[in-house]
Amino acid sequence: xxxxxxxxxxxxxxxxxxxxxxxxxxxxxxxxxxxxxxxxxxxxxxxxxxxxxxxxxxxxxxxxxxxxxxxxxxxxxxxxxxxxxxxxxxxxxxxxxxxxxxxxxxxxxxxxxxxxxxxxxxxxxxxxxxxxxxxxxxxxxxxxxxxxxxxxxxxxxxxxxxxxxxxxxxxxxxxxxxxxxxxxxxxxxxxxxxxxxxxxxxxxxxxxxxxxxxxxxxxxxxxxxxxxxxxxxxxxxxxxxxxxxxxxxxxxxxxxxxxx
Amino acid sequence: xxxxxxxxxxxxxxxxxxxxxxxxxxxxxxxxxxxxxxxxxxxxxxxxxxxxxxxxxxxxxxxxxxxxxxxxxxxxxxxxxxxxxxxxxxxxxxxxxxxxxxxxxxxxxxxxxxxxxxxxxxxxxxxxxxxxxxxxxxxxxxxxxxxxxxxxxxxxxxxxxxxxxxxxxxxxxxxxxxxxxxxxxxxxxxxxxxxxxxxxxxxxxxxxxxxxxxxxxxxxxxxxxxxxxxxxxxxxxxxxxxxxxxxxxxxxxxxxxxxx
Numbered sequence: 117x118x119x120x121x122x123x124x125x126x127x128x129x130x131x132x133x134x135x136x137x138x139x140x141x142x143x144x145x146x147x148x149x150x151x152x153x154x155x156x157x158x159x160x161x162x163x164x165x166x167x168x169x170x171x172x173x174x175x176x177x178x179x180x181x182x183x184x185x186x187x188x189x190x191x192x193x194x195x196x197x198x199x200x201x202x203x204x205x206x207x208x209x210x211x212x213x214x215x216x217x218x219x220x221x222x223x224x225x226x227x228x229x230x231x232x233x234x235x236x237x238x239x240x241x242x243x244x245x246x247x248x249x250x251x252x253x254x255x256x257x258x259x260x261x262x263x264x265x266x267x268x269x270x271x272x273x274x275x276x277x278x279x280x281x282x283x284x285x286x287x288x289x290x291x292x293x294x295x296x297x298x299x300x301x302x303x304x305x306x307x308x309x310x311x312x313x314x315x316x317x318x319x320x321x322x323x324x325x326x327x328x329x330x331x332x333x334x335x336x337x338x339x340x341x342x343x344x345x346x347x348x349x350x351x352x353x354x355x356x357x358x359x360x361x362x363x364x365x366x367x368x369x370x371x372x373x374x375x376x
Numbered sequence: 377x378x379x380x381x382x383x384x385x386x387x388x389x390x391x392x393x394x395x396x397x398x399x400x401x402x403x404x405x406x407x408x409x410x411x412x413x414x415x416x417x418x419x420x421x422x423x424x425x426x427x428x429x430x431x432x433x434x435x436x437x438x439x440x441x442x443x444x445x446x447x448x449x450x451x452x453x454x455x456x457x458x459x460x461x462x463x464x465x466x467x468x469x470x471x472x473x474x475x476x477x478x479x480x481x482x483x484x485x486x487x488x489x490x491x492x493x494x495x496x497x498x499x500x501x502x503x504x505x506x507x508x509x510x511x512x513x514x515x516x517x518x519x520x521x522x523x524x525x526x527x528x529x530x531x532x533x534x535x536x537x538x539x540x541x542x543x544x545x546x547x548x549x550x551x552x553x554x555x556x557x558x559x560x561x562x563x564x565x566x567x568x569x570x571x572x573x574x575x576x577x578x579x580x581x582x583x584x585x586x587x588x589x590x591x592x593x594x595x596x597x598x599x600x601x602x603x604x605x606x607x608x609x610x611x612x613x614x615x616x617x618x619x620x621x622x623x624x625x626x627x628x629x630x631x632x633x634x635x636x
Contacts, residue, residue, distance in 0.1 A: 144399035213512025216626035227619040233505035245493035252473025256516035359487040366476035
């Protein structure tokens with residue numbers, strides 16, 4: 117790690133806070149938060165950082181990613197120690213890509229800033245851990261929001277992922293602004309994967325509101341997901357282990373036909 | 377979290393140690409390691425846990441996953457506090473799936489054991505963070521090892537992933553036992569993605585031996601990867617930002633044709 121103590125220039129760290137629990141924030145992220153002068157992010161994530169003297173918290177609305185990234189870059193260029201906070205991991209449908217979009221289209225001097233990305237526990241891996249190991253074999257990760265891509269592309273990817281027999285993790289399955297997109301995704305999945313395929317809904321993992329549900333595509337309904345839900349669909353080999361309490365779900369490491 | 381202090385029954389935690397740096401181990405993982413009586417895992421991962429009185433470290437060889445899982449389950453059933461350690465995240469091509477395979481095929485009583493999985497910083501997300509944000513849009517994650525699946529299936533998945541225009545993260549690209557598999561994968565990728573597609577090699581991320589390389593499929597050679605290398609191939613939209621020092625690489629959040 118850089119020696120912050122001797123560094124009088126500004127810097128920008130783009131960090132992941134994990135899915136919610138304090139105990140899932142890595143020590144390297146806690147360390148830069150302790151040295152920051154400014155924390156920037158979507159309001160509910162910024163509010164996860166306790167106020168302290170010398171720290172300014174800049175909360176902004178959702179869908180303001182580029183403006184937020186530019187604000188952070190300007191402050192770092194002005195010599196401030198800036199942390200952009202994302203939930204989960206900053207590189208997975210979060211502020212990482214937005215920051216580099218802003219760097220590429222922004223002031224040439226921004227390219228030479230001290231910018232670092234620090235990974236976090238992604239919602240997908242936290243959800244998978246709570247359920248067992250449903251992503252234990254090849255998988256894909258798709259953002260179901262059609263804010264930034266067409267529905268045709270989402271549907272194409274779902275069909276190809278099913279053909280590849282990937283397990284699938286879905287971010288942003290459902291919002292009030294587009295209530296029917298997830299219903300359509302479930303239709304495509306039922307058609308391509310069959311009604312008995314396992315589907316899992318992991319909501320607000322590691323927070324007091326956590327809830328988990330394991331069912332099949334036949335029984336899945338759009339209202340089982342909201343914007344705090346991470347959805348996982350198993351591959352054709354994903355299995356459920358019955359037990360007292362919630363079942364375990366896992367995808368075996370081997371596929372049929374593999375050498376012994 | 378369970379109250380370990382009052383719990384006299386055994387338990388099993390399957391945890392991720394992250395890619396190598398101590399500062400990327402989550403506090404919840406450090407906490408269970410401090411309470412464990414036994415740590416089980418592949419030798420180099422077990423050696424990351426410092427010895428202490430009251431802790432027995434059980435290192436085993438690679439490819440011994442099921443036997444190792446059964447050993448851990450037996451000890452937990454005997455009332456011991458057991459941690460299985462994986463590098464990265466336990467749910468991504470690591471011990472998570474092996475443990476549940478052993479549970480399903482093992483003693484019925486094992487299903488009622490206190491088993492928990494604790495996520496870690498996966499190699500893929502750590503590598504992505506070091507490079508910028510190459511997994512900032514839809515992506516897939518494929519284990520290139522043909523130990524547990526056929527080469528035909530690997531090649532099929534590579535072709536479908538290319539058609540879906542996913543960014544791709546590859547685990548286990550290359551080993552001495554199968555030197556030509558990665559060469560074949562590069563051929564398939566060149567054919568499906570074209571020679572100018574970006575490819576990144578991230579070796580031993582967050583350790584003193586860390587090295588990063590950003591190049592194109594045209595210039596990629598099999599010897600750029602070994603078993604400690606995480607390989608990322610960009611989507612058709614993945615971009616490189618030139619600057620003094622290593623370039624940033626990111627995949628934009630939007631695709632062409634998306635609503636503004």
